[in-house]
Amino acid sequence: MNALREVLALLSVFVVPAILVGFPLYGLFRRVPVYETFVEGAKDGFNVAVRIIPYLVAILFAIAMFRASGAMDFLVDVLNPVLRPLGFPGEVLPMAIIRPLTGSGSAGLVVDMISRYGEDSILVKMAAVMFGSSETTFYVIAVYFGAINIKRTRHAISAGLTADIAAALLAVWIVRLFYG
Amino acid sequence: MLNYIWAGLIVSSLLFAVGYDVRDMRLDRYRNGEPLPVELAFPEGYDSAARRVPVQVMINGDEYGRLYGTEARPQRRYFGYLSTSQEGAQVRFEAGSAFPEPLATIARISKSNEDELQGTLVTFTAPESLQSSPGSSASEALLVAPATVRFEPVRFVKITAISAAAIEFAQTAAEIALSLVGVMSLFLGMLKIGEASGVIFALVKLVRPILRPLFPEVPADHPALGMIALNITANVFGLGNAATPFGIKAMEELQKLNPSDDTATNPMVMLLAINTASIQLVPPVLLLALMGLQINQLIFPIIITTSLSLLVAIVAAKLYAKLPSVRASDPNRNPSGFASTP
Numbered sequence: 138m139n140a141l142r143e144v145l146a147l148l149s150v151f152v153v154p155a156i157l158v159g160f161p162l163y164g165l166f167r168r169v170p171v172y173e174t175f176v177e178g179a180k181d182g183f184n185v186a187v188r189i190i191p192y193l194v195a196i197l198f199a200i201a202m203f204r205a206s207g208a209m210d211f212l213v214d215v216l217n218p219v220l221r222p223l224g225f226p227g228e229v230l231p232m233a234i235i236r237p238l239t240g241s242g243s244a245g246l247v248v249d250m251i252s253r254y255g256e257d258s259i260l261v262k263m264a265a266v267m268f269g270s271s272e273t274t275f276y277v278i279a280v281y282f283g284a285i286n287i288k289r290t291r292h293a294i295s296a297g298l299t300a301d302i303a304a305a306l307l308a309v310w311i312v313r314l315f316y317g
Numbered sequence: 318m319l320n321y322i323w324a325g326l327i328v329s330s331l332l333f334a335v336g337y338d339v340r341d342m343r344l345d346r347y348r349n350g351e352p353l354p355v356e357l358a359f360p361e362g363y364d365s366a367a368r369r370v371p372v373q374v375m376i377n378g379d380e381y382g383r384l385y386g387t388e389a390r391p392q393r394r395y396f397g398y399l400s401t402s403q404e405g406a407q408v409r410f411e412a413g414s415a416f417p418e419p420l421a422t423i424a425r426i427s428k429s430n431e432d433e434l435q436g437t438l439v440t441f442t443a444p445e446s447l448q449s450s451p452g453s454s455a456s457e458a459l460l461v462a463p464a465t466v467r468f469e470p471v472r473f474v475k476i477t478a479i480s481a482a483a484i485e486f487a488q489t490a491a492e493i494a495l496s497l498v499g500v501m502s503l504f505l506g507m508l509k510i511g512e513a514s515g516v517i518f519a520l521v522k523l524v525r526p527i528l529r530p531l532f533p534e535v536p537a538d539h540p541a542l543g544m545i546a547l548n549i550t551a552n553v554f555g556l557g558n559a560a561t562p563f564g565i566k567a568m569e570e571l572q573k574l575n576p577s578d579d580t581a582t583n584p585m586v587m588l589l590a591i592n593t594a595s596i597q598l599v600p601p602v603l604l605l606a607l608m609g610l611q612i613n614q615l616i617f618p619i620i621i622t623t624s625l626s627l628l629v630a631i632v633a634a635k636l637y638a639k640l641p642s643v644r645a646s647d648p649n650r651n652p653s654g655f656a657s658t659p
Contacts, residue, residue, distance in 0.1 A: 145554070145598050145599050146599060148554060149554035149555055149556065149599045152550065152551065152554045152556060152559075153556060153559060156504075156507055156547075156559070157503075157507065159516075160507045160508075160510045160511045160514070160516060161507075161510055163514050163516055164510040164511075164513065164514035164516075166514075167513075167514040167515060169510060169513045169514045171510055174506075174509050174510050174513045175506035175507065175509060175510055176506065177506075177509055178505045178506040178507070178508055178509025178510070178512075179502035179503065179505055179506035179509075180502075181501075181502075181505045182497075182498050182499070182500075182501035182502025182503070182505050182506075182562075183498050183501075183502065185497075185501055185505070185562075185565055186494050186495055186497045186498045186501055187494070187495075189494050189497075190490065190491050190494045190495075193490035193491070193493060193494050194486075194487045194490040194491065195323065196323075196490075197486045197487070197489060197490040197493075198482075198483045198484075198486045198487045198490065199323055199326040199327050199330075199483075200326060200486070201482040201483060201485065201486035201489075202326065202327060202330035202479045202482050202483050203326045203327075203329065203330045204482065205330070205334075205475070205478040205479045205481070205482035206329070206330035206331070206333040206334040206337070206475055206478070206479045207333050207334070207337050207475060208329050208330055208332075208333040211333060237593075244604075244607065247604070247607050247608075248607060251607070251608075256608070256609075256611055257611075262611075262614070262615060262618070265604060265607075265608055265611070265612075265615055266615055266618045266619050266622055267622075268604055269597065269600045269604045269615065269619040269623070270595060270597075270619050270622035270623035270626060271593070271594065271595050271623070271626060272592060272593045272594065272595035274593040277589065277592050277593045278319075278589060278593070280561065280565070281564055281565060281568050281585075281588075281589055281592065282568070282581065282585075282589070284565040284568055284569070285565075285568045285569055285571075285572040286578065286579060287572075287579055287580065287581050287585065288579040288580075289579055289580040289581060289646065290318065290319050290581050290586075291580065291581045291586060291643055291646055291647075292586055292634065292637035292638060292640070292643045293581055293585070293586045293589045293590065294318050294319055294322065295318065295633070295637055296586060296589075296590040296593075296630060296633040296634040296637055297589065297590055297593035297594075297630070299629060299630070299633040299637075300590060300593060300594040300626050300627070300629050300630035300633060301593070301626075303625065303626045303629035303630075304594070304622055304623070304625075304626035304629075307621075307622045307625050307626060308618070308622050311618045311621055311622050312618050315614075315617070315618055316614075
């Protein structure tokens with residue numbers, strides 16, 4: 138387990154330098170005007186960032202309102218009795234709901250749970266695995282589709298949320314399998 | 318679907334906020350207008366002419382609980398000062414004091430310009446003689462006087478909170494987007510070199526056998542496959558900063574194949590599903606920072622969970638694409654129908 142971790146950590150150190158050095162070097166070799174080409178491509182960075190602003194604002198403010206209104210806590214209370222029979226502890230339910238909505242919010246939740254249940258608790262492990270094994274679905278949708286002005290998302294949200302639900306259930310079951 | 322989820326979030330926020338505020342009003346949770354009994358101690362003596370006198374505010378826990386109908390108890394002693402002006406005398410608690418609910422919420426509303434909890438003195442008998450406060454030695458004897466303090470009325474807490482949250486996060490969203498500019502430019506520049514020099518096309522050849530079944534709609538030699546490969550590689554190694562520009566570039570390439578302007582194609586949804594499922598083998602830096610060495614125990618559960626959920630994402634994206642309603646909206650099947658449907 139440790140060896141795998143070491144190898145992955147080592148490889149991940151070299152991915153970015155490989156791109157940053159490898160691409161221009163290969164470009165030089167192929168007689169591409171590398172500096173001009175780089176600047177040409179980099180010009181788009183600002184445009185892309187500006188283009189996604191309206192999409193991000195739309196998603197993030199709605200989620201922030203939902204959290205501030207107390208609706209999130211209500212949702213947790215309602216879903217709790219449904220999920221208990223599946224072996225899903227109510228304490229990690231907020232994590233499952235918040236994870237697809239906000240990345241910083243779910244990180245805050247991990248911190249909160251560590252202080253409440255202790256670092257060694259199985260609940261914290263479940264929440265941490267949930268955090269590490271899924272992405273902020275709504276943010277990803279806003280950024281990726283925002284960049285190309287896609288407004289009709291078709292089955293993207295249902296597919297993303299299906300994966301999120303699967304990840305939440307799997308996190309609970311697998312952590313229980315390892316440490317239960 | 319996004320339309321309904323989005324509107325649902327906003328409308329339900331309003332309904333819940335109004336609901337909670339009406340409940341608070343009916344229960345009079347903040348006891349608006351009812352003064353809180355306290356004892357004021359003057360460590361440096363009391364001078365009725367002074368505009369600002371340091372004071373220790375002692376709140377009796379049981380009286381506090383009875384007034385607000387709560388089990389929570391405040392600290393025995395808060396530091397602050399007594400401020401006298403034309404409007405009367407006010408007690409101000411030191412900024413940053415920790416209060417239990419509902420006083421904590423009151424402190425967010427009833428505050429001075431310096432963020433101190435502030436209340437108007439209703440009844441107050443100026444201390445006359447030196448008394449020894451119970452439980453302290455004679456050397457710590459203080460001037461003590463009973464008093465009652467009234468705070469500003471608290472209403473519509475949740476309604477105020479949702480408006481504040483909306484405005485705060487609108488700003489956060491723009492900050493997040495703009496904070497991407499630098500890294501985005503760096504990697505988009507590199508990608509341009511990659512395209513011009515042919516690295517991307519070499520990569521396409523390499524990953525074609527793996528990615529073709531997932532993206533059958535993309536032509537075999539299309540650069541989109543190369544961008545997707547870079548996006549997935551960056552994700553696997555937990556390099557979110559690099560993965561985003563690659564993913565956006567891949568989306569732009571896929572958009573070139575899209576007959577419609579604003580409707581997602583099947584390969585776009587597949588790429589998105591892969592990205593939302595997250596395919597990190599290296600745990601995110603943030604989680605490492607939060608969990609420390611505990612992460613060693615979690616690395617295997619995370620890898621298993623993330624691989625299985627990736628599988629679910631791919632299967633879901635494929636299956637949902639076969640649903641009649643989803644099929645009908647596919648821009649590649651029915652390009653002409655698009656202009657007419659809103």
